[in-house]
Amino acid sequence: MIEVIDLKKVFENGYEALKSVNFTIEKGDLVCLLGPSGCGKSTILNLIAGLLSPSDGDIRFAGNSVVKTEPKDRNIGFVFQNYALYPHMTVFENVMFPLTVGDKKKPKAEAMAIAEKYMELTNIGELRNKKPGTLSGGQQQRVAITRALVQNPEVLLLDEPLSNLDARLRLKIREEIRRLVKEVGITTIFVTHDQEEALSISDKIILLNEGVVQQDDDPQNLYLEPANLFVAQFIGNPIINILPVTVKDGVMSHEEFHVPTSRFAEDRFKEDMPDGSYILGIRPEDVLPVAGEGAFDATVHGVELIGRERILNFEIGANHLKSIVSIENEIQEGAELTFDFAYPKAFLFKPDGTRIY
Numbered sequence: 060m061i062e063v064i065d066l067k068k069v070f071e072n073g074y075e076a077l078k079s080v081n082f083t084i085e086k087g088d089l090v091c092l093l094g095p096s097g098c099g100k101s102t103i104l105n106l107i108a109g110l111l112s113p114s115d116g117d118i119r120f121a122g123n124s125v126v127k128t129e130p131k132d133r134n135i136g137f138v139f140q141n142y143a144l145y146p147h148m149t150v151f152e153n154v155m156f157p158l159t160v161g162d163k164k165k166p167k168a169e170a171m172a173i174a175e176k177y178m179e180l181t182n183i184g185e186l187r188n189k190k191p192g193t194l195s196g197g198q199q200q201r202v203a204i205t206r207a208l209v210q211n212p213e214v215l216l217l218d219e220p221l222s223n224l225d226a227r228l229r230l231k232i233r234e235e236i237r238r239l240v241k242e243v244g245i246t247t248i249f250v251t252h253d254q255e256e257a258l259s260i261s262d263k264i265i266l267l268n269e270g271v272v273q274q275d276d277d278p279q280n281l282y283l284e285p286a287n288l289f290v291a292q293f294i295g296n297p298i299i300n301i302l303p304v305t306v307k308d309g310v311m312s313h314e315e316f317h318v319p320t321s322r323f324a325e326d327r328f329k330e331d332m333p334d335g336s337y338i339l340g341i342r343p344e345d346v347l348p349v350a351g352e353g354a355f356d357a358t359v360h361g362v363e364l365i366g367r368e369r370i371l372n373f374e375i376g377a378n379h380l381k382s383i384v385s386i387e388n389e390i391q392e393g394a395e396l397t398f399d400f401a402y403p404k405a406f407l408f409k410p411d412g413t414r415i416y
């Protein structure tokens with residue numbers, strides 16, 4: 060449905076915001092553009108919408124290049140972060156507006172029927188006579204999405220649509236957005252910097268950093284099979300533990316432990332792992348206190364309760380680590396524990412962040 064090919068964007072001041080970005084999006088998929096502030100997410104959205112033109116590369120819809128197509132002819136619905144509703148119009152007038160002007164103009168009865176249909180889908184029927192200023196953030200959000208959908212776009216672009224909502228409402232609305240786009244069957248690109256939000260609603264995530272795609276994959280793979288150190292650190296909460304290690308003659312060493320490399324699953328880590336310096340990445344759920352022998356001992360200096368789980372904080376050498384245990388595991392601050400790794404779940408990166416195992 061959408062192909063982005065070698066897309067580059069250099070702004071007038073010479074800043075290279077996108078460096079050869081490639082991805083494809085299947086029809087009907089909900090895809091997140093995810094990444095830290097400034098990585099180029101909005102730039103990509105604006106290029107797809109036609110609000111910016113690329114410095115190089117191509118964007119194709121259903122096989123046809125659209126880079127020379129006017130924004131209004133791209134058949135895109137764009138919902139901005141601030142919703143951009145018309146403040147002097149009621150909800151109903153806002154939703155009707157695109158159907159009363161321009162080439163999407165419809166006869167009044169037809170326009171009203173379309174507006175009613177989508178207002179029912181998005182549950183805003185009861186708000187029809189209200190002005191945007193009297194609505195909550197979540198309600199304004201729904202109105203903005205409804206106004207985009209009535210135009211029957213082929214692609215829906217949502218730029219950080221949940222950023223103005225409180226935490227609880229974000230959870231609710233993100234579920235609603237997923238249900239809605241699946242019900243309507245519209246191809247949707249959703250921009251967010253919130254990895255948890257992206258993991259929870261996407262069919263696919265395109266994770267960017269500094270204008271470069273780091274991984275383009277389904278949510279589960281970003282967590283379980285990160286392409287590199289950046290992805291491993293960006294996805295997951297609490298953040299993955301990172302330990303500098305050296306490997307020599309089949310033994311992995313850190314200032315606080317020495318373990319045979321053969322303990323790691325053989326299909327991923329090899330006993331004959333080349334000697335050298337590496338970065339070991341291990342998720343907090345994969346470093347656990349054990350009763351018997353483990354990799355190292357540590358003193359817990361902080362315990363945080365998060366719902367069903369406790370996060371244990373401790374140091375080994377110069378490194379700060381976190382371990383997630385069940386709430387039933389009543390470990391207190393100051394506890395002296397032995398920890399071991401779930402070896403097959405570990406990742407190994409080269410110092411430049413490339414993943415090798």
Ligand code: ATP
Pocket residue numbers: 070071072074076094095096097098099100101102103252
């Ligand atoms: P955020 O999550 O903060 O919105 P983003 O990932 O959407 O970030 P973009 O808005 O795409 O990031 O910006 C990418 C980079 O390009 C940023 O470093 C930004 O400062 C820069 N940039 C954006 N617009 C321009 C412009 N018109 N001229 C120069 N640089 C720009």
